[in-house]
Amino acid sequence: xxxxxxxxxxxxxxxxxxxxxxxxxxxxxxxxxxxxxxxxxxxxxxxxxxxxxxxxxxxxxxxxxxxxxxxxxxxxxxxxxxxxxxxxxxxxxxxxxxxxxx
Amino acid sequence: xxxxxxxxxxxxxxxxxxxxxxxxxxxxxxxxxxxxxxxxxxxxxxxxxxxxxxxxxxxxxxxxxxxxxxxxxxxxxxxxxxxxxxxxxxxxxxxxxxxxxxxxxxxxxxxxxxxxxxxxxxxxxxxxxxxxxxxxxxxxxxxxxxxxxxxxxxxxxxxxxxxxxxxxxxxxxxxxxxxxxxxxxxxxxxxxxxxxxxxxxx
Amino acid sequence: xxxxxxxxxxxxxxxxxxxxxxxxxxxxxxxxxxxxxxxxxxxxxxxxxxxxxxxxxxxxxxxxxxxxxxxxxxxxxxxxxxxxxxxxxxxxxxxxxxxxxxxxxxxxxxxxxxxxxxxxxxxxxxxxxxxxxxxxxxxxxxxxxxxxxxxxxxxxxxxxxxxxxxxxxxxxxxxxxxxxxxxxxxxxxxxxxxxxxxxxxxxxxxxxxxxxxxxxxxxxxxxxxxxxxxxxxxxxxxxxxxxxxxxxxxxxxxxxxxxxxxxxxxxxxxxxxxxxxxxxxxxxxxxxxxxxxxxxxxxxxxxxxxxxxxxxxxxxxxxxxxxxxxxxxxxxxxxxxxxxxxxxxxxxxxxxxxxxxxxxxxxxxxxxxxxxxxxxxxxxxxxxxxxxxxxxxxxxxxxxxxxxxxxxxxxxxxxxxxxxxxxxxxxxxxxxxxxxxxxxxxxxxxxxxxxxxxxxxxxxxxxxxxxxxxxxxxxxxxxxxxxxxxxxxxxxxxxxxxxxxxxxxxxxxxxxxxxxxxxxxxxxxxxxxxxxxxxxxxxxxxxxxxxxxxxxxxxxxxxxxxxxxxxxxxxxxxxxxxxxxxxxxxxxxxxxxxxxxxxxxxxxxxxxxxxxxxxxxxxxxxxxxxxxxx
Numbered sequence: 001x002x003x004x005x006x007x008x009x010x011x012x013x014x015x016x017x018x019x020x021x022x023x024x025x026x027x028x029x030x031x032x033x034x035x036x037x038x039x040x041x042x043x044x045x046x047x048x049x050x051x052x053x054x055x056x057x058x059x060x061x062x063x064x065x066x067x068x069x070x071x072x073x074x075x076x077x078x079x080x081x082x083x084x085x086x087x088x089x090x091x092x093x094x095x096x097x098x099x100x101x102x
Numbered sequence: 103x104x105x106x107x108x109x110x111x112x113x114x115x116x117x118x119x120x121x122x123x124x125x126x127x128x129x130x131x132x133x134x135x136x137x138x139x140x141x142x143x144x145x146x147x148x149x150x151x152x153x154x155x156x157x158x159x160x161x162x163x164x165x166x167x168x169x170x171x172x173x174x175x176x177x178x179x180x181x182x183x184x185x186x187x188x189x190x191x192x193x194x195x196x197x198x199x200x201x202x203x204x205x206x207x208x209x210x211x212x213x214x215x216x217x218x219x220x221x222x223x224x225x226x227x228x229x230x231x232x233x234x235x236x237x238x239x240x241x242x243x244x245x246x247x248x249x250x251x252x253x254x255x256x257x258x259x260x261x262x263x264x265x266x267x268x269x270x271x272x273x274x275x276x277x278x279x280x281x282x283x284x285x286x287x288x289x290x291x292x293x294x295x296x297x298x299x300x301x302x303x304x
Numbered sequence: 305x306x307x308x309x310x311x312x313x314x315x316x317x318x319x320x321x322x323x324x325x326x327x328x329x330x331x332x333x334x335x336x337x338x339x340x341x342x343x344x345x346x347x348x349x350x351x352x353x354x355x356x357x358x359x360x361x362x363x364x365x366x367x368x369x370x371x372x373x374x375x376x377x378x379x380x381x382x383x384x385x386x387x388x389x390x391x392x393x394x395x396x397x398x399x400x401x402x403x404x405x406x407x408x409x410x411x412x413x414x415x416x417x418x419x420x421x422x423x424x425x426x427x428x429x430x431x432x433x434x435x436x437x438x439x440x441x442x443x444x445x446x447x448x449x450x451x452x453x454x455x456x457x458x459x460x461x462x463x464x465x466x467x468x469x470x471x472x473x474x475x476x477x478x479x480x481x482x483x484x485x486x487x488x489x490x491x492x493x494x495x496x497x498x499x500x501x502x503x504x505x506x507x508x509x510x511x512x513x514x515x516x517x518x519x520x521x522x523x524x525x526x527x528x529x530x531x532x533x534x535x536x537x538x539x540x541x542x543x544x545x546x547x548x549x550x551x552x553x554x555x556x557x558x559x560x561x562x563x564x565x566x567x568x569x570x571x572x573x574x575x576x577x578x579x580x581x582x583x584x585x586x587x588x589x590x591x592x593x594x595x596x597x598x599x600x601x602x603x604x605x606x607x608x609x610x611x612x613x614x615x616x617x618x619x620x621x622x623x624x625x626x627x628x629x630x631x632x633x634x635x636x637x638x639x640x641x642x643x644x645x646x647x648x649x650x651x652x653x654x655x656x657x658x659x660x661x662x663x664x665x666x667x668x669x670x671x672x673x674x675x676x677x678x679x680x681x682x683x684x685x686x687x688x689x690x691x692x693x694x695x696x697x698x699x700x701x702x703x704x705x706x707x708x709x710x711x712x713x714x715x716x717x718x719x720x721x722x723x724x725x726x727x728x729x730x731x732x733x734x735x736x737x738x739x740x741x742x743x744x745x746x747x748x749x750x751x752x753x754x755x756x757x758x759x760x761x762x763x764x765x766x767x768x769x770x771x772x773x774x775x776x777x778x779x780x781x782x783x784x785x786x787x788x789x790x791x792x793x794x795x796x797x798x799x800x801x802x803x804x805x806x807x808x809x810x811x812x813x814x815x816x817x818x819x820x821x822x823x824x825x826x827x828x829x830x831x832x833x834x835x836x837x838x839x840x841x842x843x844x845x846x847x848x849x850x851x852x853x854x855x856x857x858x859x860x861x862x863x864x865x866x867x868x869x870x871x872x873x874x875x876x877x878x879x880x881x882x883x884x885x886x887x888x889x890x891x892x893x894x895x896x897x898x899x900x901x902x903x904x905x906x907x908x909x910x911x912x913x914x915x916x917x918x919x920x921x922x923x924x925x926x927x928x929x930x931x932x933x934x
Contacts, residue, residue: 017184027298030299030303031173031303034303047303062187075130079138080137082141083141087145090145094553118492119493128417128488139526142528142557159548232539240534244531262918273931274929
């Protein structure tokens with residue numbers, strides 16, 4: 001029993017290092033891509049995808065939300081979606097409207 | 103009694119009718135609330151970004167922000183997330199020595215991040231970017247400043263966990279204490295993932 | 305584990321807890337029932353203060369060209385009246401009732417986080433006191449309860465009033481978020497065995513929904529207030545139009561919070577009448593699932609309609625159409641609820657107690673407020689009516705005719721449980737009818753003068769506008785309302801001493817709080833019940849009708865069917881109160897940032913208190929851990 005636990009723990013430690021390495025690699029790609037001579041829209045799109053990948057890695061593996069109780073997933077995912085909706089709706093509402101300066 | 107069958111530092115007395123720990127449910131819900139807090143701050147930043155550029159006193163973030171310094175900061179927080187999860191894994195298998203090493207490493211990385219942020223703010227100040235210099239200054243300092251405040255709160259939280267474990271080494275709540283402090287810490291890192299991309303890279 | 309089947313245990317003797325006597329016992333309490341009482345008493349005091357502010361305004365408006373008040377003091381009064389009634393009266397009254405009743409309804413011995421609960425109530429009171437301190441520190445806020453920019457900026461509001469408004473409400477905001485987290489976790493995770501979500505009392509359902517709305521809506525207000533604070537103190541320009549800031553952004557952030565806030569105020573009250581109407585109709589609620597899920601729908605849609613408060617801004621046809629459409633949509637789940645309540649009463653054996661009268665009054669008045677709300681959801685109509693007395697009429701029909709009448713229903717319903725004595729029914733009925741009539745005398749004319757063009761928030765008006773008569777009528781009505789509240793106060797005091805003993809279950813109700821003594825023992829339940837239906841206490845009292853009405857009978861919930869967990873009650877502690885005082889001191893330090901020596905010393909003292917309280921809190925939490933009981 002105890003041996004299994006220790007073995008599992010050892011496995012998980014290796015796994016965390018791997019996740020950390022992947023996240024570091026994604027960060028390097030993120031920074032590198034901003035220096036490439038690509039259209040701005042493309043860079044933004046790629047950055048958004050990479051940001052979601054990184055964030056999902058943190059939430060799913062470091063915060064262990066993957067495979068955790070459904071209610072915990074819900075109380076995080078619902079406000080997270082609401083936050084996204086908030087940002088997008090506000091950007092839409094202010095898109096025609098750059099204040100006094102415009 | 104009912105709980106005596108659970109050995110060591112893993113307890114279940116807080117597990118309720120949904121089969122989850124009450125404190126963990128509370129922290130996750132709080133994190134949901136914090137997500138909306140940062141969403142409102144990020145929204146403000148994004149709404150004002152084009153207005154800033156359209157004004158005569160515009161300060162272009164690209165000319166002020168140092169991508170290399172920020173990359174180092176991002177690496178520090180990312181590394182602290184890794185050490186945090188390693189601390190949790192250590193305490194789960196009862197390896198208290200490694201647990202202390204990784205937890206203190208996490209706090210150390212957190213304070214390094216804060217030091218880097220102080221350096222960044224000082225540099226920006228010397229280049230003329232302040233809270234009142236432009237809409238960029240206004241929105242940037244308040245957003246990243248509040249993130250920094252959350253890093254500080256997270257570091258204090260982790261230190262309080264550290265001292266609680268030192269003081270009460272046999273508490274059945276130790277693992278959950280570490281897990282909860284860790285959840286908040288990872289969330290602060292998660293916010294930085296978004297800020298790093300949206301404000302520094304784009 | 306705690307709820308394993310098999311061994312049927314009896315836990316008879318509650319553990320000896322050392323609760324200090326007198327005031328010390330209240331200041332250090334972590335008992336949800338005592339905290340609920342503190343919430344309700346404080347909310348009632350603030351309700352009286354807010355009412356006095358309203359009376360002063362009504363005197364000023366009673367006759368044209370009146371000079372009873374100065375214009376500036378009038379502005380302070382309407383700001384404080386709105387802020388008080390919303391944040392310091394109705395919200396905490398809902399929280400207080402919930403605090404008292406929810407754990408009893410779900411068969412729990414306390415809230416999930418008793419110390420956090422204590423911190424919430426102290427922060428709410430300290431935040432309210434901080435806000436009111438502004439009267440003695442250069443003048444109260446005078447910018448309206450939604451504090452539109454740029455009026456709130458330093459050049460236009462040079463006193464500390466706005467700063468008190470920001471920081472006082474930030475304190476109550478922390479209290480609200482902490483309280484909501486507590487409700488969410490308690491309701492989801494502390495239910496008695498068998499009490500599935502599908503069997504939960506509707507009052508508990510509504511408190512759960514409100515918990516989520518609060519946790520997700522308040523951060524927008526917090527951010528807006530922090531940005532405003534930085535504008536006023538640290539030279540930022542978020543809401544300074546002359547420097548590129550945006551006054552409309554304030555409105556969006558404020559109403560992103562402000563509209564869900566409306567549902568924070570009304571949903572718990574909808575929960576109250578969903579308990580009282582079935583009890584006094586002697587029928588189960590009609591369409592339980594529809595009432596529950598229409599609450600969820602209202603909560604969800606409530607986040608997508610905020611800009612209907614801003615049609616006057618000129619958001620453009622697309623935005624107007626979207627927000628108008630979403631607002632109309634909310635009428636559907638609201639209507640579903642109203643039809644369910646009416647159908648619950650239909651063919652029931654109605655007993656018209658004061659609580660029932662208030663519940664029916666709530667439905668009637670809320671329908672009027674709902675209908676005027678539908679008219680306001682239409683942009684062209686709203687453009688005519690916005691910022692007029694028509695809006696004042698509408699919001700008082702939903703917030704007074706809705707929330708406060710419903711809260712009276714709840715107070716008359718649960719007062720016997722809290723005190724062990726009945727409120728006087730005869731006085732109660734007189735008071736109800738006085739309230740119903742005077743409420744309509746006060747607020748119905750405001751529809752008329754609003755449509756006639758009288759703007760809200762004006763300090764006086766000229767004679768001959770056609771508003772004189774109705775203003776006088778409204779003022780008379782307001783004083784009659786005050787008389788009704790005084791009658792209620794009298795009823796409270798008399799009944800506390802001489803009221804008829806209530807017994808456990810004076811209304812022959814169906815939910816678990818009526819299964820224990822009145823007032824309940826500190827640990828609530830000698831034995832945690834096992835729930836088999838939506839009406840556990842009827843299962844116990846009327847076994848021949850037990851169950852959910854589908855033919856299957858249900859076992860008696862009050863006979864323990866599982867190994868009872870040991871009774872564990874946390875010890876009293878002052879640390880939540882000290883944390884609240886520390887945070888308040890720190891906030892005073894922020895407020896006086898322009899006077900560095902004062903500011904820094906306040907901040908240092910505040911932080912020291914917070915640090916001391918946190919250390920003590922960690923120690924408490926170890927000492928009082930549920931594991932430590934064994």
